[in-house]
Each structure stands twice: as structure tokens, then as C-alpha cells.
Amino acid sequence: MVTNKLSTPIAEFNGVSFKYPTGPEVLKDIQLSLQPGSFYFMTGESGAGKTSLLSLLYLNNMPTKGRIRLFGYALDTLTREAKAQIRRQIGVVFQDYRLLDHLNAFDNVALPLRISGTREQDIKKHVRELLAWVGLEKQLDKYPHELSGGEKQRVAIARAVINRPRLLLADEPTGNVDDAMAKRLIYLFLELNKLGTTTVIATHNHNLIKHFGFPRLHLSHGHIEAVEKNNSTNKG
Amino acid sequence: MKKRTDIPFSSDSSKFFIPWLSMFMVFIATLILAIAIVVYSSVQSWTSNISGTLTVQIPTYTDKGESREEQINKDIEMTLTLLRSSDGITGATLLSDSQMATLMEPWLGQSDTINELPLPKIIDVNADPNNFPNIRRLKADLFDQVPEAILDSHRAALSDLVAFFENMVHLIAFILLLILITTALSVIYVTKSSMSVHQKVIELIHMMGASDFYITIQFAMRSFKLTLIGSLIGFLLAIPIMVLFDYFLRQMSSSFVLESTLNPAQWLILISIPFLTAVLSFLTAYRTVSKTLKQTL
Numbered sequence: 001m002v003t004n005k006l007s008t009p010i011a012e013f014n015g016v017s018f019k020y021p022t023g024p025e026v027l028k029d030i031q032l033s034l035q036p037g038s039f040y041f042m043t044g045e046s047g048a049g050k051t052s053l054l055s056l057l058y059l060n061n062m063p064t065k066g067r068i069r070l071f072g073y074a075l076d077t078l079t080r081e082a083k084a085q086i087r088r089q090i091g092v093v094f095q096d097y098r099l100l101d102h103l104n105a106f107d108n109v110a111l112p113l114r115i116s117g118t119r120e121q122d123i124k125k126h127v128r129e130l131l132a133w134v135g136l137e138k139q140l141d142k143y144p145h146e147l148s149g150g151e152k153q154r155v156a157i158a159r160a161v162i163n164r165p166r167l168l169l170a171d172e173p174t175g176n177v178d179d180a181m182a183k184r185l186i187y188l189f190l191e192l193n194k195l196g197t198t199t200v201i202a203t204h205n206h207n208l209i210k211h212f213g214f215p216r217l218h219l220s221h222g223h224i225e226a227v228e229k230n231n232s233t234n235k236g
Numbered sequence: 237m238k239k240r241t242d243i244p245f246s247s248d249s250s251k252f253f254i255p256w257l258s259m260f261m262v263f264i265a266t267l268i269l270a271i272a273i274v275v276y277s278s279v280q281s282w283t284s285n286i287s288g289t290l291t292v293q294i295p296t297y298t299d300k301g302e303s304r305e306e307q308i309n310k311d312i313e314m315t316l317t318l319l320r321s322s323d324g325i326t327g328a329t330l331l332s333d334s335q336m337a338t339l340m341e342p343w344l345g346q347s348d349t350i351n352e353l354p355l356p357k358i359i360d361v362n363a364d365p366n367n368f369p370n371i372r373r374l375k376a377d378l379f380d381q382v383p384e385a386i387l388d389s390h391r392a393a394l395s396d397l398v399a400f401f402e403n404m405v406h407l408i409a410f411i412l413l414l415i416l417i418t419t420a421l422s423v424i425y426v427t428k429s430s431m432s433v434h435q436k437v438i439e440l441i442h443m444m445g446a447s448d449f450y451i452t453i454q455f456a457m458r459s460f461k462l463t464l465i466g467s468l469i470g471f472l473l474a475i476p477i478m479v480l481f482d483y484f485l486r487q488m489s490s491s492f493v494l495e496s497t498l499n500p501a502q503w504l505i506l507i508s509i510p511f512l513t514a515v516l517s518f519l520t521a522y523r524t525v526s527k528t529l530k531q532t533l
């Protein structure tokens with residue numbers, strides 16, 4: 001049973017094309033298979049379609065052609081409740097954070113736990129721990145408008161990982177923090193990855209790409225190209 | 237524990253609109269339903285109680301004001317004999333002076349003036365409701381034998397009144413239906429606009445895997461609470477008016493045709509209005525949100 005699950009790809013794209021109602025095709029005939037426990041950086045110029053591809057993975061958009069399987073399930077055959085169940089196993093860090101303005105940092109991070117019906121005592125413990133880990137133990141009560149860009153980003157990351165998702169998607173999650181904090185955050189993702197979370201991080205940060213040297217998914221002209229180990233020159 | 241909602245309802249206008257609307261609607265609905273109940277139960281009791289709807293009057297004075305003292309007892313005898321032998325009549329009794337006094341009390345008060353008034357003698361006729369006498373024939377027979385006697389059939393007049401009040405009950409039912417529809421449509425409208433105000437939040441929690449129920453129940457509960465608050469206030473405001481109305485009915489009760497008091501079951505019906513309205517609001521909001529959500533992925 002466990003081995004069976006492990007051998008099923010977390011995500012599988014089969015001839016997937018995608019376009020917004022207005023505009024040309026953003027993604028063309030994508031073939032892709034994400035193995036359980038893998039860790040990818042996703043690169044590509046601005047406008048290459050990174051955000052769009054992630055949105056297909058977190059079920060915010062449906063492909064205009066082709067088929068996507070997540071955790072082994074073909075998305076176009078699922079009921080609404082089954083889709084909700086899949087969404088609960090995916091953590092997303094949005095490029096624009098999308099924190100809820102009327103909730104403080106604690107409640108923002110607690111949101112996925114509340115949606116999945118976790119007990120309040122457990123919520124309290126986990127949220128505090130995680131916010132401490134990202135260095136926000138003193139900002140629990142702060143509302144988004146009282147937080148800096150980098151702090152908001154860390155709240156957004158904490159919210160994405162609080163549920164220990166099977167699949168973590170992060171859209172430029174280190175865009176607003178310095179390199180030291182960026183590395184710290186990637187280490188957080190890595191820790192989660194060691195526990196089995198498949199991770200895809202869209203990023204522009206060449207220092208990070210070089211430093212960690214993970215396999216890369218590179219998007220250009222609507223096509224995807226898997227770049228294996230990105231061996232950096234200063235390693236040897 | 238701190239009160240927390242995922243959806244920041246306090247920032248939308250539904251918190252004013254729904255309570256006011258439901259207060260007004262329940263206020264109106266309670267009053268007109270109370271009227272309908274009073275009318276309906278009065279009509280029920282009139283139609284189930286036909287006795288007293290037939291009377292014969294025998295004047296004690298002529299049109300010219302001369303006493304008919306010598307003739308009156310003969311007239312009464314003949315009338316009673318005729319009535320008792322008629323088809324469909326189960327009894328006929330002459331009202332005593334004290335019964336007359338009671339009857340006239342609402343108009344005259346408790347006084348002895350009754351004896352000085354030129355009141356007619358009244359014979360109360362009991363008719364068989366299943367074999368009601370032919371009024372026209374009875375009138376003709378009576379005219380032959382006792383030309384001065386006057387047969388009053390309240391039944392003809394009553395049936396017009398019953399028809400009128402039955403129409404009134406139908407009209408009230410129709411108005412209640414309109415109130416119901418208006419309330420439901422308003423809840424739909426308010427819920428939809430509330431959803432569009434909170435669209436970003438809804439999208440986000442939907443994306444995090446909130447089930448439709450998780451989102452829907454929040455809107456439905458919100459709508460339920462706001463409606464219940466408004467409805468209960470509307471109901472409470474209707475009570476003094478009903479009490480006042482009841483008071484006036486009682487003042488007139490001996491002469492007036494409506495029965496004033498509500499029985500416990502009827503009160504229960506009225507008290508259920510605010511709660512049923514809140515349930516209607518809950519179900520309407522639930523359906524609206526769940527239909528809207530189904531249009532998303």
C-alpha cells in the first residue's frame with residue numbers, strides 16, 4: 001500500500017495546454033511527472049507561465065487541453081468534495097501572499113487547520129511553533145497591514161506549510177526577503193520535503209538556484225524543459 | 237475565546253439590511269396572521285352554530301303606535317304552533333323579559349327602561365342544520381296566519397358575511413405569501429452581494445480546500461442570526477398592537493361578531509413566525525451560496 005502510493009506520481013501532466021479566456025496559449029502540450037518527495041525549482045522569464053502552471057496544480061484553473069492527475073486522481077473526473085479534499089493536501093504560497101486583512105498573523109496561519117477541522121488546542125501549539133520558526137513569535141497578534149513585506153511573506157509561507165501538505169507550491173516565495181532569510185526559508189521547505197512533501201518553487205533568485213542546485217523545471221515559450229542537477233561552478 | 241470568522245461579515249451591509257427587513261416583515265405578518273386567525277375561528281364558530289340565526293319578531297305596538305295588547309298572546313300562540321309544526325324546525329321558544337334584558341344590555345345597560353320600551357316579542361327558533369327550513373315558504377305561511385310577525389333569517393346575511401371573511405382570509409394568505417417571497421428574494425439579493433464583497437476571501441478558503449459546506453454554513457448561519465434578531469423584535473413590536481386590538485374587540489364583544497381571544501395553539505402559530513422566518517432565511521442563504529459556489533471549479 002505504502003509502496004504503491006510512493007510509486008504513483010504526485011502530479012502528472014499529459015498533453016496539457018492552457019490559455020486564459022482572453023489571450024494566446026500560455027502553456028503548450030506539457031508533459032510532466034512529479035515524483036513523490038521530489039524538490040524542484042521552477043524558472044522562466046517573467047510572463048513565461050510559471051504562475052499559470054502552478055494554478056493548474058492547485059486546481060485554480062483547468063487545462064484547456066490534456067489531462068492532469070494529482071495524487072493519482074484524474075482531476076476532470078472528481079466531485080467537488082473530492083477536489084476540496086485534494087486541495088487540503090496542497091500548500092500554496094502566493095506571489096501576492098493573499099493574507100486575510102481581517103485576521104492577525106496567528107489566525108491567518110491557523111486558517112488551513114480550521115478548514116480541515118483541527119482541534120483548537122492543537123492549532124494553538126502548532127501555529128505558535130511554526131511562527132516562531134519563521135521568526136515571527138512576537139508578531140502573532142499583528143494584522144497584515146502592520147507587517148513588513150518580508151514578514152507577510154513569512155506568514156504566507158507558514159500558512160502554506162502548517163498542514164504538512166503532500167504538495168507544496170510556492171510562487172516566488174523569497175522575493176521580499178534578504179538572501180539569509182531566503183536560505184532559511186528554503187531550509188524550512190527542505191525540512192518539510194524530508195518528511196515527504198513534494199515541492200515546487202518558482203523563483204528568480206539565481207543565488208538560491210546556485211546554492212541549492214535542485215533539479216529545475218524551465219519554462220519558455222509555453223514549453224517545459226527539465227534541467228537535471230544544476231551543478232554550480234563553485235562546488236567541486 | 238475570541239470571536240473569529242473566516243469571512244469578515246462585519247464589514248458588509250447585510251448586518252443592517254436583514255434585521256430591518258425581517259423586523260418589518262415579521263411585524264406585518266404577525267398582525268395580519270393574527271387577524272386572519274381571529275376571523276377564521278369566528279367564521280368557524282358561526283357556521284358550526286346555527287341556532288339563534290332564526291328569530292321571529294312580533295310587534296307589541298302597531299305602526300301607528302297603538303298597543304296590540306289583546307292580540308299579542310294569540311299571535312304568539314299561533315306563531316309557536318306554526319313554527320313547531322314546520323319542517324326543519326326543532327324548537328321555538330319565546331324569550332322571557334329577563335332574556336330580552338340580557339340581549340339588550342350592550343345597548344341599554346342594566347336598567348329597567350326595557351319595560352317601558354316598545355320592544356317586540358322575540359321567538360328564538362332552532363333549525364335543524366342538516367334539514368334547514370325553506371325560509372321563503374315559512375315566511376309565506378307566517379304571513380298568512382300572523383301578518384304582523386316578521387321572520388328574521390340571519391343565515392342569509394351571515395352567509396354573505398362568511399363569504400366576505402373567507403375572501404379576507406384568502407387575501408391575507410396571499411399577502412403572507414408575498415411577504416414570504418419578498419423576504420426570500422431580499423435574502424438572495426443580500427447574500428449574493430455579500431458574496432461578491434467577500435469574493436477574495438471565499439476564493440482563498442475554497443483554494444485551501446474548504447468544502448462548499450464550510451463556506452455555505454457560515455453565510456446561512458449569519459443570515460439566520462440576523463433574521464432571527466430582526467424577526468423577534470418585529471414580533472415583540474406586534475404584541476402591544478395585538479393587545480390593543482384585543483382590548484377594543486372585548487369592548488365591543490357583545491355586539492361585535494368577532495371572537496377576540498387567541499387560544500394557546502393560535503399563539504403558538506404566531507410565535508413560530510419569527511423562527512420560521514429565520515429558518516427560511518437560513519435555507520435561502522444556504523441555497524444561494526451553494527448554487528453560486530457550484531459555478532466555480
Ligand SMILES: Nc1ncnc2c1ncn2[C@@H]1O[C@H](COP(=O)(O)OP(=O)(O)O)[C@@H](O)[C@H]1O
Pocket residue numbers: 020021022023026044045046047048049050051052053
Ligand atoms: N488572469 C489572466 N488573464 C489573462 N492572461 C493572463 C492572466 N494571468 C496571466 N496571464 C498571461 O499569461 C501569461 C503567463 O503569465 P504568468 O503565468 O503569470 O507568468 P509568470 O508567472 O511566469 O510571470 C502572461 O502573458 C500573462 O500576461
Ligand SMILES: [Mg+2]
Pocket residue numbers: 050051052095171
Ligand atoms: Mg508569476
